[in-house]
Amino acid sequence: MAEKIRIGVLGASGYTGADLVRLALRHPNMEIAVLTANSHAGKPMRAVFKHFAHVDLPDLVTVEEADWGSVDAVFCGLPHGTTHTITREIFASYPDVKIIDMSADFRLRDPAIYQEWYNVEHTATDIQPEAVYGLTEVYRDEIRDARLIACPGCYPTAVLLSLIPLAKARLIDASDIVIDAKSGVSGAGRGLKENTLFCEAGEGLSPYAVGKHRHMAEIEQEVGLAAGIADLRVNFTPHLIPMSRGELCTSYVKLAAQTTAEDLRDQLVETYANEPFVTVAEEGVLPQTQMVRGSNYVVVNVVPDRIPGRAIVISTLDNLVKGSAGQAVQNFNVAYGIEETTGIEQLPLFP
Amino acid sequence: MAEKIRIGVLGASGYTGADLVRLALRHPNMEIAVLTANSHAGKPMRAVFKHFAHVDLPDLVTVEEADWGSVDAVFCGLPHGTTHTITREIFASYPDVKIIDMSADFRLRDPAIYQEWYNVEHTATDIQPEAVYGLTEVYRDEIRDARLIACPGCYPTAVLLSLIPLAKARLIDASDIVIDAKSGVSGAGRGLKENTLFCEAGEGLSPYAVGKHRHMAEIEQEVGLAAGIADLRVNFTPHLIPMSRGELCTSYVKLAAQTTAEDLRDQLVETYANEPFVTVAEEGVLPQTQMVRGSNYVVVNVVPDRIPGRAIVISTLDNLVKGSAGQAVQNFNVAYGIEETTGIEQLPLFP
Amino acid sequence: MAEKIRIGVLGASGYTGADLVRLALRHPNMEIAVLTANSHAGKPMRAVFKHFAHVDLPDLVTVEEADWGSVDAVFCGLPHGTTHTITREIFASYPDVKIIDMSADFRLRDPAIYQEWYNVEHTATDIQPEAVYGLTEVYRDEIRDARLIACPGCYPTAVLLSLIPLAKARLIDASDIVIDAKSGVSGAGRGLKENTLFCEAGEGLSPYAVGKHRHMAEIEQEVGLAAGIADLRVNFTPHLIPMSRGELCTSYVKLAAQTTAEDLRDQLVETYANEPFVTVAEEGVLPQTQMVRGSNYVVVNVVPDRIPGRAIVISTLDNLVKGSAGQAVQNFNVAYGIEETTGIEQLPLFP
Amino acid sequence: MAEKIRIGVLGASGYTGADLVRLALRHPNMEIAVLTANSHAGKPMRAVFKHFAHVDLPDLVTVEEADWGSVDAVFCGLPHGTTHTITREIFASYPDVKIIDMSADFRLRDPAIYQEWYNVEHTATDIQPEAVYGLTEVYRDEIRDARLIACPGCYPTAVLLSLIPLAKARLIDASDIVIDAKSGVSGAGRGLKENTLFCEAGEGLSPYAVGKHRHMAEIEQEVGLAAGIADLRVNFTPHLIPMSRGELCTSYVKLAAQTTAEDLRDQLVETYANEPFVTVAEEGVLPQTQMVRGSNYVVVNVVPDRIPGRAIVISTLDNLVKGSAGQAVQNFNVAYGIEETTGIEQLPLFP
Known part of the structure; x- marks a missing residue:
């Protein structure tokens, strides 16, 4: 026992x-x-x-x-x-x-x-x-x-698990990161607020706290540490999505010289090879919140952008788990x- | 091991x-x-x-x-x-x-x-x-x-767990039962049908298979057996609800003579006292699918109707569990x- | 002008x-x-x-x-x-x-x-x-x-438009009506209540005010008047559905002697032949809230029950329109x- | 007449x-x-x-x-x-x-x-x-x-109405635009596909067609024309959101020298002063799909980013209208x- x-x-x-x-x-x-x-x-x-x-x-x-x-x-x-x-x-x-x-x-x-x-x-x-x-x-x-x-925080967990290994390995230019984040409504808590009523949050989507969401501070602190950059600033823009649980962060990153999206993915695969809760999706498979609802798993992946020198890093998790x-x-x-x-x-x- | x-x-x-x-x-x-x-x-x-x-x-x-x-x-x-x-x-x-x-x-x-x-x-x-x-x-x-x-079937499980003990104990007139059933969309399966598309099933609600849903046969068979009535017929009317999982059946029953809604509830409490998965909600608490999502639990309760001689029996479960x-x-x-x-x-x- | x-x-x-x-x-x-x-x-x-x-x-x-x-x-x-x-x-x-x-x-x-x-x-x-x-x-x-x-009220509008013509014409036994009602969340208003938060009302369904919803009084008053019955009582049981707008009432009625579900439908067709906003759905077509969202229309229909002597009357409207x-x-x-x-x-x- | x-x-x-x-x-x-x-x-x-x-x-x-x-x-x-x-x-x-x-x-x-x-x-x-x-x-x-x-296309309409005036006036560096787009499920049409079933698209969110959505071509063509740049490339990344109608595009732009987010907003205010369907939201008010559902309106706004030299341009419309x-x-x-x-x-x- x-x-x-x-x-x-x-x-x-x-x-x-x-x-x-x-x-x-x-x-x-x-x-x-x-x-x-x-x-x-x-x-x-x-x-x-x-x-x-x-x-x-x-x-x-x-x-x-x-x-x-x-x-x-x-x-x-x-x-x-x-x-x-x-x-x-x-x-x-x-x-x-x-x-x-x-x-x-x-x-x-x-x-x-x-x-x-x-x-x-x-x-x-x-x-x-x-x-x-x-x-x-x-x-x-x-x-x-x-x-x-x-x-x-929930957002930092999603973002950092996907970006820290890349920043540490100097595969991305950490000073040029745009993070477009999307969260289900439970992220706003159980307090009574008009914008989280079913009729207000349902069948609609809204950005919020643009340019001032507090999770930005954590992201900057930890990505900055990983990249060795003091006073790092990132763009972090959250959106409220009509679902209860789940969060997905789409990070737009600039690749280091001579680096490809594949290199980024390889780095994540290597970093998380033995981690029980971090899944690097198969090549070409896009993370989506449906892969993690109600679970402690995180799914990450990297997708090449058609713009040379850039890549898209996606990560998803259940914000409450x-x-x-x-x-x-x-x-x-x-x-x-x-x-x-x-x-x-x-x-x-x-x- | x-x-x-x-x-x-x-x-x-x-x-x-x-x-x-x-x-x-x-x-x-x-x-x-x-x-x-x-x-x-x-x-x-x-x-x-x-x-x-x-x-x-x-x-x-x-x-x-x-x-x-x-x-x-x-x-x-x-x-x-x-x-x-x-x-x-x-x-x-x-x-x-x-x-x-x-x-x-x-x-x-x-x-x-x-x-x-x-x-x-x-x-x-x-x-x-x-x-x-x-x-x-x-x-x-x-x-x-x-x-x-x-x-x-999913509906019969919900209905029968609430009605069989009442029919067996002859607390209700089993020949006069109206069952209004509501189910989430996963009950319709994963096959590709227009009416289960997000845009068709979302933000709307529809009755279906009225008067001819196949689960009726099971309900009639088992309630009939419990009540000792051959060829029993019940009214069973399902509705498709814009949620993925969950089912709730509201059964409108006629009480046997000298019987109250409380007697019905007492019978369910007694029947399920030692069952791990059947919860009789506290008096006055209405079962709702939020109580069971993703779990193997069933919640049942009985509510008095203001019409004398009638009661409302409610049961809910996750249709996939x-x-x-x-x-x-x-x-x-x-x-x-x-x-x-x-x-x-x-x-x-x-x- | x-x-x-x-x-x-x-x-x-x-x-x-x-x-x-x-x-x-x-x-x-x-x-x-x-x-x-x-x-x-x-x-x-x-x-x-x-x-x-x-x-x-x-x-x-x-x-x-x-x-x-x-x-x-x-x-x-x-x-x-x-x-x-x-x-x-x-x-x-x-x-x-x-x-x-x-x-x-x-x-x-x-x-x-x-x-x-x-x-x-x-x-x-x-x-x-x-x-x-x-x-x-x-x-x-x-x-x-x-x-x-x-x-x-919203519910009474839906119910009465479908039942008054039938009660007036003495086609149903008005003293034995079970109305199972379903409404979108906007029916609960914009006040801040925990049960209408997105995370509480979404992906779930709950009965509420069972046996005591105030719209019952209106329904009893007007169906009673139409049927010529003083102190009429009906069973009216509302449920909260995860959608913003829309309401559907499923009424289980007992037919008068020698009367069929078809007679009921004919009566509605006749009553509403020239009404701009009341549509009697084609035979066999089940009303659903998707037919009325955002509009002033009401859709009604009558469906035979497989239980002899009973019929199912369905009506739907947008509760806010x-x-x-x-x-x-x-x-x-x-x-x-x-x-x-x-x-x-x-x-x-x-x- | x-x-x-x-x-x-x-x-x-x-x-x-x-x-x-x-x-x-x-x-x-x-x-x-x-x-x-x-x-x-x-x-x-x-x-x-x-x-x-x-x-x-x-x-x-x-x-x-x-x-x-x-x-x-x-x-x-x-x-x-x-x-x-x-x-x-x-x-x-x-x-x-x-x-x-x-x-x-x-x-x-x-x-x-x-x-x-x-x-x-x-x-x-x-x-x-x-x-x-x-x-x-x-x-x-x-x-x-x-x-x-x-x-x-629906996405290009949202994006172009917000970016063309800025590109024309040379207020942004059109060669460095990241567009994170979000759409309701009706954008995927009425064809039968597994990913648009209620149970698959509901309560979840997924990126799709990343790096290859066809609307990118239109956006590049028209922003390129406005900016006077041949073979312009933009980053355009769409996401499927659990709602039926509505679309919101969050565009991350680099400001031209000596330019502020306020200048961008002023430009939009001026451009659309007499347009019946384009609303520039009040300063600080974030566009959201709830502002346009079922209507022909577009809402746009510009928000300063805390990263110097960048701004966030948001636009929303009903994809079907x-x-x-x-x-x-x-x-x-x-x-x-x-x-x-x-x-x-x-x-x-x-x-």
Whole structure:
């Protein structure tokens, strides 16, 4: 019988928190001990998410009521800027607890950049140096011993897995990247907003946050690191698509001299040869969100452009799984020395 | 390490076959040995269903090429009327092979009724008596020893799980049942038809096969048996809904004398108290397809009508899982003495 | 050049109000003089509904700011219970103004029944007797001279156009009607509710307000009147469908003695022979919402049930057009002696 | 009473043909005389498109049966490569008939380029010089006297209306344009293909024809002409989006020296100041398909990129209206000296 690690989920009433709960319930090494959701405290989880009608779960409590001494690991699914204090407190008071943060709060290495993009003061900058950027395939070794794992945003996960190997190998000109991103509506969260109503988001498509989406900062930080370019800037333009889950990023890149689209694809094939969750599609096969829905897989590929010297890099994932809760579980597995695929082996749900 | 049972899937290029493959790939006791799809023979499965890009599977072969001696169990996902011969042949030649048929061919006990509804001659009527109607919760004991399991249609599964206990207990007048059924588009299969194109089925809803849907025959057979009424007739009216998966049946029933909607609900609660996959929703909570998407769960409930003497019985399931491939796996588990929930414990995918 | 009638729209920031504005902008006899929306007062309409980016419209004002002396006709698109006072005031102070109310406030002839269903006190019961139930095809003569037109709910419009002629002609047993209704999400309005978010309503279907939807009262009132039955009760069960517009009602009826489904269809054909907006589908053709999207048309048909003595009556419309704003314009045309189809001749938008 | 011009529609059973019929039925100067659809010849239009249940239309005939002497104008909605012969024949035999071609056959000025992209021999190259590229806002004067109008593709219409004025004014570097395009599924036509089934295209998104979509040729031709660059190449990458109608193109452009995004927007504002169908969105308002659904409007805007020297140009339209049938009617109006907005004044349908 598998040993159980008791987990707590901060913010279980959002889509990210709920997907974490969905995965945790079937993870052989997890036992859900605490679920918080301040606005729904006191309610059973099944009242907040009807698809949990079939299972037993602890009732929701407020963050304040939660007994952090009763858990071994904490997943945080709250919005950025709301958990500096609690994270810092748990980090300080419970040295054995590992924190897997799905919020944006510890992703940016430079607090000044955090402040600039998120427009809130960061009150836990002292523990920022402890945070490891939780892009599993890139930072696996660091994650193993981390106490604070800052899981990447959904878009950055898709983009970085496709671009970091190319930037590292100097196969592309990292200073000239245009990323056209498309996401399903769950990426906007469960908060009540007019533009995510069925009648507003359905049967239509809209760009949003053009030129100012916060995930740009993460992308610039990590591609810049890979390419060895300080203050890198990329063009990142997201669009809201009438589907619930799924994300696809089309990156338009300039090839390094003497480099072909095929070279780029070869690099990705080599990089991901032994990765369980990153699939390089067969030559000529275009990634599409239908390949990953409900799963922790990422699919990437490179397509030649007819314009000489350019290529198109495509990557897709499920924003709530590999883009959030699934990658969090993957990092949990790494951090606790469990087989990395445990609990996230589900195949995509199609149709 | 779990012992592996080698399976073959007849008709792996349809939605039902593909969902069976999805479940089988993660079932600890299954090994996929044969996949047939005559129109795609020779191709790898990932070329036919892109969401299998991440896994290795045997290439597709024709039914004729398949080596039935290499398998222990056969799942059939082909349309009705196409597999009488092959099923009969496998049944006769491989006495140790169990056949779990997801087609409609062996569901109707009376071949004359089959002929009437399906309009084809049944060429395997001699093995019909061996077939067990694969509604697991009702026929579990018979399934245990069956060699030929005729899994119910998706609609009948939803309807029968909610109505059989009520009819058996004589709580409703089974001769006066109106069933208004709604299904997602995957119920219509993967064949190319104009009415299942995105632009035709999307943003719209249509009744179909009114007064003549073939699932009616199964419902009449089984509710009739439960109620002890020969030649029972029900009103069954299906509608095509713009979603991929999911099915919901709203049954309008007449209560027996001195009976209330609450009595009906109590009966369902009692019947399903220990069933792993049937959830009676809490009082006042209305079943909805969002509670079951991608899972093997069924949710049922009973709601009082303001018209005295009547009640509304609602049931919902995922047509491709509990309504087809999932129930097939459940029956496989029962038939092979494996823990019944193995491989189909996935929670619903929401959103 | 057509003479212009100046109109005011109460509640222009809801879907119903906006669709009225859409139609009014292209109606040759309407000039939009006043648009109210208390929560958006001061804004231009294009800021509230982006599809009005192409046209000039008066800025939104509060109900209190509006100058009712500047209009000839008032359309009310506010929720029930919010406009008793203003309606009464306009009715009293501006005897030349006609009020076309799309809310539920004046639909029920008996204030006690209003109170029972809507759970608010009606403070304008004195003008209730002046109200004409605005089901154009049934009450056209009364509408011609009415000063207060209470447009029916969307569901009642669909149901009543199909059932009133049958009840009047005593072709069905009006005391045994089961109406299974399905509506797109716009029927739930533009208010922010979790269940109408894209991720919650999409790819799923749910019954709601079972046994207690307020449109039931209207249906009972009008079918009761037609059938000559006091205190009639019907079964009316609505379902939320993942599409924006459209509504389809499937009514299960018991035939009068010696009556066939064909007789019912003949009755509808005869009743609607000269109606511009009611189409009886050809024999065997099933109504579907795709036949009416974006238009003022209704499609009805009758299908025999295989159960003897019963038939299935199907009707469909666009809930925002014939189910609300379109019928309001139709009534406006009748009330002002304009050709009835003016401004609402648009054909359905498909796909 | 408006004078009627008798029209024929080649290919009335496709989405483009049907939308032309929808508009023609309410156009005061059109009378539909001939509808062809070889695969449905002999059927009434309402059997092929159910939303025409409300109107009378000529039965469908084959192209061969059609009497071209009975019409004044011909709209062609057939796929490219199928109508060279018939177009040439009508052009030669009926000198008074104007042909408004919605296919791709006469859009490319250079037959060699046509051959290269469409991979069929062009058998009517002799009349190519007579063809006017039917982008109304750009070629209005030429359209006025044209006998053969080659309406642009849907994507090119969206792209060109936003980029031509910028290229002409030398505000952008036309040799460095990346166009990421997104289209609803109706753009793929009504033919039966697996990838446009509801279950395949729904709840998912896929790039397609990357690096080889034929609309690229038109875009290169016209942007090249505007910019004065021979053999211009652009990056054009289309994606299939789960909605029926609508198209949005996000173009990433490099600014000319000393030029700002604001200059680009000013140029568009100036260019389209008096155009009835092109709306430049207010500063900071992002175009979205919800602004144009079902209408002949185009919305464009320019947004600064945070990368210095670059800007993002966004344009959106309904692919079946301004992207096809609506623009065809607009060109018809111009060619016949009718008020340009006649019959296409419908406002967008939202929600």
